[in-house]
Amino acid sequence: MSENQFEPFIIAFCCNWCSYAAADLAGVSRFQYPPNMRLIRVMCSGMVHPNLIIDALTRGADGVIVCGCHPGDCHYLSGNLVAKKREEGIYLMLDDLGIERERFRLEWISAAEGIKFSQTMKEFVEQIRKVGPSPYRTF
Amino acid sequence: MAVRVAEEWFAICAGCEITILDIGEKLLDLLPKLEFVHMPVIMDHKLFGQTGEKDKIEIPEADVGIITGGIRNEENKEVAKEMRAKCKTLIALGSCACFGGIPALANQFPVQDLYEKVYRGSKTTDPAENPNKEIPPLTDRVYALDEVVKVDVYIPGCPTQPELVADALTSLLEGKPFALPERSVCDDCPTQRQKKADISLRRPLENVTDISKDVKESRCFMELGFLCLGPVTKSGCGGSEKTPRCIKGFMPCRGCFGPIRKGANPLVEMINALSSIGLNPNEIIDRPATIQRYIGAHNRLRPLPKKP
Amino acid sequence: MKKIVIQPVSRIEGHAKITIQLDDAGNVQDTWVQVIELRGFEKFCIGKPVEELPRIVTSICGVCPWSHHLASSKACDAVFGVQPPPTGKKLRELCNSIAYTEEHILHFYFLAGADFVMGPDADYSVRNVIGIAQKHPDIGKKVIRCRWLGAEMLDIVSGKAIHPVTSVPGGFSKPLRKEEVEKLKPMANEVLEFAKFSIDFAKKNLFPQYLDAVKSIGVINTGFLGTVKDDGALDLYDGKLRMMTPDGKYEDFTYEQYTDYIAEHIEPWSYLKFPYMKKAGGFSMDLSSPKGIYRTNTLARINVCDYIPTPLAQAELEEFRKNFGRPCQLTLLYNWARLIELLYNAEKIVQLLDDPEITSLDIRVPVKPREARGIGCVEAPRGTLIHDYETDANGIVKNVNLIVGTTHNNAPINMSVKKSAKELIKNGKYDQGMLNRLEMAIRAYDPCLSCATHKLDGTLPVKVEIVDKNFNKIDTLINY
Ligand code: SF4
Ligand code: SF4
Ligand code: SF4
Ligand code: FES
Numbered sequence: 002m003s004e005n006q007f008e009p010f011i012i013a014f015c016c017n018w019c020s021y022a023a024a025d026l027a028g029v030s031r032f033q034y035p036p037n038m039r040l041i042r043v044m045c046s047g048m049v050h051p052n053l054i055i056d057a058l059t060r061g062a063d064g065v066i067v068c069g070c071h072p073g074d075c076h077y078l079s080g081n082l083v084a085k086k087r088e089e090g091i092y093l094m095l096d097d098l099g100i101e102r103e104r105f106r107l108e109w110i111s112a113a114e115g116i117k118f119s120q121t122m123k124e125f126v127e128q129i130r131k132v133g134p135s136p137y138r139t140f
Numbered sequence: 141m142a143v144r145v146a147e148e149w150f151a152i153c154a155g156c157e158i159t160i161l162d163i164g165e166k167l168l169d170l171l172p173k174l175e176f177v178h179m180p181v182i183m184d185h186k187l188f189g190q191t192g193e194k195d196k197i198e199i200p201e202a203d204v205g206i207i208t209g210g211i212r213n214e215e216n217k218e219v220a221k222e223m224r225a226k227c228k229t230l231i232a233l234g235s236c237a238c239f240g241g242i243p244a245l246a247n248q249f250p251v252q253d254l255y256e257k258v259y260r261g262s263k264t265t266d267p268a269e270n271p272n273k274e275i276p277p278l279t280d281r282v283y284a285l286d287e288v289v290k291v292d293v294y295i296p297g298c299p300t301q302p303e304l305v306a307d308a309l310t311s312l313l314e315g316k317p318f319a320l321p322e323r324s325v326c327d328d329c330p331t332q333r334q335k336k337a338d339i340s341l342r343r344p345l346e347n348v349t350d351i352s353k354d355v356k357e358s359r360c361f362m363e364l365g366f367l368c369l370g371p372v373t374k375s376g377c378g379g380s381e382k383t384p385r386c387i388k389g390f391m392p393c394r395g396c397f398g399p400i401r402k403g404a405n406p407l408v409e410m411i412n413a414l415s416s417i418g419l420n421p422n423e424i425i426d427r428p429a430t431i432q433r434y435i436g437a438h439n440r441l442r443p444l445p446k447k448p
Numbered sequence: 449m450k451k452i453v454i455q456p457v458s459r460i461e462g463h464a465k466i467t468i469q470l471d472d473a474g475n476v477q478d479t480w481v482q483v484i485e486l487r488g489f490e491k492f493c494i495g496k497p498v499e500e501l502p503r504i505v506t507s508i509c510g511v512c513p514w515s516h517h518l519a520s521s522k523a524c525d526a527v528f529g530v531q532p533p534p535t536g537k538k539l540r541e542l543c544n545s546i547a548y549t550e551e552h553i554l555h556f557y558f559l560a561g562a563d564f565v566m567g568p569d570a571d572y573s574v575r576n577v578i579g580i581a582q583k584h585p586d587i588g589k590k591v592i593r594c595r596w597l598g599a600e601m602l603d604i605v606s607g608k609a610i611h612p613v614t615s616v617p618g619g620f621s622k623p624l625r626k627e628e629v630e631k632l633k634p635m636a637n638e639v640l641e642f643a644k645f646s647i648d649f650a651k652k653n654l655f656p657q658y659l660d661a662v663k664s665i666g667v668i669n670t671g672f673l674g675t676v677k678d679d680g681a682l683d684l685y686d687g688k689l690r691m692m693t694p695d696g697k698y699e700d701f702t703y704e705q706y707t708d709y710i711a712e713h714i715e716p717w718s719y720l721k722f723p724y725m726k727k728a729g730g731f732s733m734d735l736s737s738p739k740g741i742y743r744t745n746t747l748a749r750i751n752v753c754d755y756i757p758t759p760l761a762q763a764e765l766e767e768f769r770k771n772f773g774r775p776c777q778l779t780l781l782y783n784w785a786r787l788i789e790l791l792y793n794a795e796k797i798v799q800l801l802d803d804p805e806i807t808s809l810d811i812r813v814p815v816k817p818r819e820a821r822g823i824g825c826v827e828a829p830r831g832t833l834i835h836d837y838e839t840d841a842n843g844i845v846k847n848v849n850l851i852v853g854t855t856h857n858n859a860p861i862n863m864s865v866k867k868s869a870k871e872l873i874k875n876g877k878y879d880q881g882m883l884n885r886l887e888m889a890i891r892a893y894d895p896c897l898s899c900a901t902h903k904l905d906g907t908l909p910v911k912v913e914i915v916d917k918n919f920n921k922i923d924t925l926i927n928y
Contacts, residue, residue: 055408090411093421097407097428099444155510155610161554162609164596168589242507245492254491299510299610302599343497343843344616346814351623377608389607389614389622394503396611425497425844433504 009037009063009129010138013122014049017042018076019111020068026115034122037129045069046107047080051091054105055098059137064104064129066121071109081109103132142172143313146202147179148223150209150216153242155299156234157208163302170306173313177202199223204312205230210240210437211283224289229312233305235298237285239398240437242298244282247441248429251278284437293318296374298396298434303379322401325370325393328382330356339365341414341423344392351390355383361392363417367424368392369431371413372406374399396434407431407440468869475874493848498527498839499617499815501848505835506611508852511554514547514602515828516835517612518685523835524617526703526822527843528815535808536619541685542800543606543615544826545793548684549639550598551829552790556646556783557591587649594642597635601797604628619812626807636797643794647764647787655784668735668867669694669777670860671725671742672751673710675827676700680754682792684827690752691725691742696775698752699727703823706834710851722859723851733863735870741863744831744856746785751775758799761792779864817843831856 015021021042027034043049046069054065069081084107092102106125110118149157161167177200199205199219205227211217224230235241246254285291293312295304304320311318326333342365349358362368370384374397377385386393399406410431411421424430432440489508493501502520506513518540525532532540582588602609605624614621672692677683691709692698701709713722713731724731724740732739742748751774756762765788772778800806819841825834830852838847 051412052405052408055405059405087415090415090421093427094408094411096444097431099442153507153510153513155507155513158510158554158610161595162599164592164599168592242504245504249491298507343499343817345499345618345816347621347812351621351811352809385608386613387607389612391503391607391613391616391621394500394613425842426495429492429496430500 007130007134009126009134010061011037011039011064011066011126011129012057012062013038013040014043014046014053014065014067015040016046016069016075016080017044019070019074020046020108020118022112023068023110023114023118026112027119030115032115032119034119035126037126038122045075045077045080047075047077047083049084051087051094054091055094058095058100058104058135059098061135061138063132063135063138064106064125066106066108066125068108068110068118068121071111074111099136101132103128104135142175143204144175144177144200144202145179145204145206146177146199146223146227147206148199148208148219150207150211150219150236153236156236159234159299159302160305163306166306170309170313174309199226202227203229204309206233207231207237207285208233210236210243211279211285211288212243213279217279217288220285220288229292230289231293231295231308232285232291233295234300235296235396235398235434238291238294238296239435240282240284240441241434244284244436244441245429245433247281247436248443250443251280254278281442282437287438294320296320296396296398297377301377301379304376320374320376323375324400325373325375325377325384325387325397326360328375328378328384329360329370329387330383331358331360331387333360334363335417337363337365337417337419341365341367341419343425348390348392355387355390361387362414362419365419366392367414367430369395369406369410372400372404372409372431373397374401394433395431398435406435468873470873475870490848490850493837494845496845498524498817498837498843498845501837501845502615502617503611503613505850508850510610512547512551512828512830513611514543515826515833517615518544519824519826519828519833519835521615521617522686522824522826523822523837524815524824526824527820527837527839528617528818528822529820530618530813530815532619533808533810533813535623535805536811536813537686538800538803538806539605539620539622539624539811540615542624542797542806543602543612544685545796545800546598546601546605548793548829549643549790549797550595550602552786552793553591553594553598553642553646555829556650556786556790557587590642590645594639597639601632601635604632616812618815621812623809623811624807629801629807633798633801636794636801640791640794640798643787643791644760647791650784650787668738668779668860668863670738672748672775673742673744673832673856674749674752675825675832676753677757681757682749682753682755683757684749684789684793686826689825689832691727692748692752692775693725694775694777703825703834706823706825706836706851710834712851712855722862723856724859731859733859733866735863735867738863741859742856743860745782745829746789747776747779747782748831749827750785750788756788756792758792758795760795761788764788764791817841828852 015024021040024034024040046067049067054067057065067084069075069084072081072085075081088107091105095102095105106128108121110121163170199222205223207220207223207230209216211220232238236243240247293308295308297304308318344366348361348366349355349364358364360368362370370387370393373393373395375384377397378388384393395406407428414421414424421427428444429436429441489505493504496504502517502524505516505520508516521540531537599609602612605622605628606612606614607622608614671694674690674692675683675687676690677687681687688700688702689706689709690698690700699709709726710723711726711731713724715722722731722733725742726740728740730739733741750765750768753765756765768776768781768784768788772781817839819839821836821838823834823836825832827833832851834849834851836849837845840846
């Protein structure tokens with residue numbers, strides 16, 4: 002890897018019950034996923050307030066992905082629906098801040114989907130690599 | 141002993157200085173306790189001595205420094221640094237100094253676009269090159285004061301409220317710290333809220349409410365569908381009377397007092413607030429500049445990539 | 449060849465500096481008053497919903513925010529194709545007149561008038577409002593009180609005295625209640641009494657002493673621009689524009705025709721443009737044969753109007769005309785004209801408050817966005833203010849053109865500086881005293897500039913830099 006190749010810095014918020022477990026599974030099953038991710042475990046995708054996402058993206062992260070349980074599977078019943086409802090607002094905020102919409106993604110990944118987890122992460126890193134460094138990147 | 145005060149103004153409209161005058165009779169009580177060592181707006185000529193040969197701005201030592209206006213050129217920066225060096229406590233007065241203010245709306249555009257419009261894109265003007273003969277070029281954008289030097293006290297508002305200036309000076313005289321409480325305009329707004337809007341967003345092209353009644357009896361303007369920045373704006377404009385100034389005039393708030401707390405993000409919070417009462421933020425025209433009209437410095441307003 | 453740069457720490461819609469160029473013999477070859485600041489309102493108003501503009505453009509000037517607010521809402525009225533209901537218009541006029549009294553009192557006592565009250569030879573340290581307060585404590589108190597009364601009245605009528613929000617496309621947003629009118633009446637009468645006192649005081653004690661200076665300092669012949677009603681009455685809020693040439697002949701035109709009468713010239717050395725009379729066929733600030741130069745502001749308005757529609761002010765106008773003729777070119781008399789206007793506005797406030805219609809609730813007509821162009825003008829204290837907007841079908845601003853009061857006087861200021869510099873600098877000789885004289889010359893030429901360029905005591909902090917033709921600095925003179 003050449004020295005000045007752009008390495009995206011990505012934050013992934015994963016809900017404890019599904020997607021974080023999926024990440025675990027991916028790890029145990031040796032499905033590789035890129036080292037650009039910083040996983041943050043949250044109890045539910047509905048807990049990830051838009052401010053957290055915007056803060057991450059305006060303070061240097063190149064991308065943010067939020068992963069939760071599939072609709073209907075949320076351990077708090079409707080947390081992931083709340084997350085879904087916020088999606089549109091987050092895109093608007095990104096527009097207003099001059100941040101490309103591609104830098105944010107919401108995904109449903111169940112505890113059993115280790116492969117999907119590693120696939121999704123690889124895809125997302127590639128997507129961010131294409132968009133380039135965040136306009137707010139300071140490092 | 142009298143407190144020594146220095147005052148400077150930058151790229152501004154002088155509304156904040158007028159506000160100091162409009163403190164009124166209270167000002168007469170305060171004046172004897174203050175010694176103005178530098179204040180272009182009221183007095184003092186002997187700053188450099190009669191034969192000052194200095195090229196550099198020099199400001200005498202002072203206990204309190206007040207600066208109005210944001211930073212628009214290199215000279216402003218120098219003066220700000222000199223003020224910081226010479227003043228024990230530095231006050232940013234007005235939203236221009238605190239957050240960039242209206243002039244920072246220009247931050248939406250590259251500086252070159254401003255020149256283009258003003259000197260070649262105006263119908264009464266004989267087009268010409270940008271003026272460039274011995275005039276200092278503008279900075280790339282408008283900066284808030286604290287992007288250049290450390291600020292100790294913020295007194296926001298466009299313009300601020302005279303009582304606040306008097307209060308701030310009084311606290312400083314007594315050696316007490318001064319900071320505005322972290323309350324929102326809504327907290328001091330007398331209108332009635334039901335936490336939901338029954339109509340979608342509309343522009344203020346008509347009376348926002350029934351004007352035959354007192355504003356106290358009105359439903360919250362935002363719940364009536366008119367964008368109001370009350371939820372994300374610091375309270376204080378109403379002074380001791382409390383009722384926010386624009387609300388009193390049957391007009392929605394446009395956020396001139398800036399964010400409720402340092403580090404807040406009104407753009408994000410406003411979009412959340414609208415969604416939470418069932419309004420669609422997508423319907424706001426020119427959203428970034430509308431929600432951040434007075435706070436465009438700190439990189440909040442910047443040229444945005446053209447949408448496809 | 450030497451160059452002298454004077455940099456006042458002051459503002460004409462921004463900061464300005466003065467450069468004086470000497471020829472090899474040390475005489476003045478050329479001078480420039482340069483405005484070194486640019487804020488770009490014309491750019492960043494584009495893309496905003498037009499109804500928001502009256503709330504944005506106020507920040508162009510905190511001394512006369514009402515003028516911008518009203519010109520802007522009038523331009524919006526035109527864009528939307530509506531006329532405010534009578535009470536809406538009256539409320540706007542009421543605010544305009546209150547703002548005018550505040551502004552003229554500020555000027556006369558805090559700025560230029562301090563010279564007259566304290567005497568031009570008084571020490572700098574007392575030639576300010578605090579000095580006035582000490583020499584004439586009663587007047588000082590009154591001045592502060594009347595300023596405060598103005599702010600308080602505006603607060604009652606509109607909620608926000610500086611950077612107002614209540615004049616809206618189609619009228620006014622806040623009705624005036626009967627209780628409020630009763631509260632306002634005694635305040636208005638107090639201001640009227642003070643206006644009467646001011647002009648009597650000035651005529652008795654101040655102007656006579658300085659008449660010689662008035663007749664000699666900074667006199668040049670120019671045209672004038674102001675607003676009048678159809679019958680030629682002075683009006684500060686609405687009417688038609690009148691352009692008067694130096695010989696006193698005039699032509700009237702509508703707001704829409706302003707581009708036929710006024711053009712703006714750009715010089716490479718100033719961010720501020722130079723408006724001129726288009727019909728003069730060109731622009732020149734040459735002292736011996738100026739072209740297209742006109743002035744605005746109090747004296748201009750007093751010159752162009754046929755009469756003033758309030759009795760006390762009309763009596764003053766007649767007296768003024770008897771003494772100085774029409775048009776009067778004596779620059780120092782801007783101050784006298786200012787006091788006549790103060791009286792007119794104070795009378796007007798009282799009249800409007802006595803009008804039963806003022807408490808009507810019919811103050812605003814709803815408006816609908818459309819594609820249009822709208823021009824709104826008012827007389828700002830410093831001169832005719834022109835706001836010209838174009839919108840698309842959604843009422844979003846496509847284009848903005850602003851001609852601001854002070855800008856009209858850009859060329860006259862430049863000429864005054866040149867004239868004075870030529871008289872003051874001979875054979876390369878200059879000294880500290882020259883600074884003060886230059887400063888006085890500018891102030892004398894157009895004391896109205898005080899709100900744009902002066903410190904609040906009416907003096908101009910002046911910095912002179914003397915540089916050679918490569919702009920290497922040789923010397924610096926400072927009077928502050
Ligand atoms: S904050 Fe507002 S009133 Fe104060 S200087 Fe800036 S524009 Fe003027
Ligand atoms: S949103 Fe506006 S009208 Fe509603 S309560 Fe807040 S400040 Fe008042
Ligand atoms: S209501 Fe809002 S915009 Fe109006 S003065 Fe108060 S803070 Fe400023
Ligand atoms: S618990 Fe997984 S999304 Fe709510």
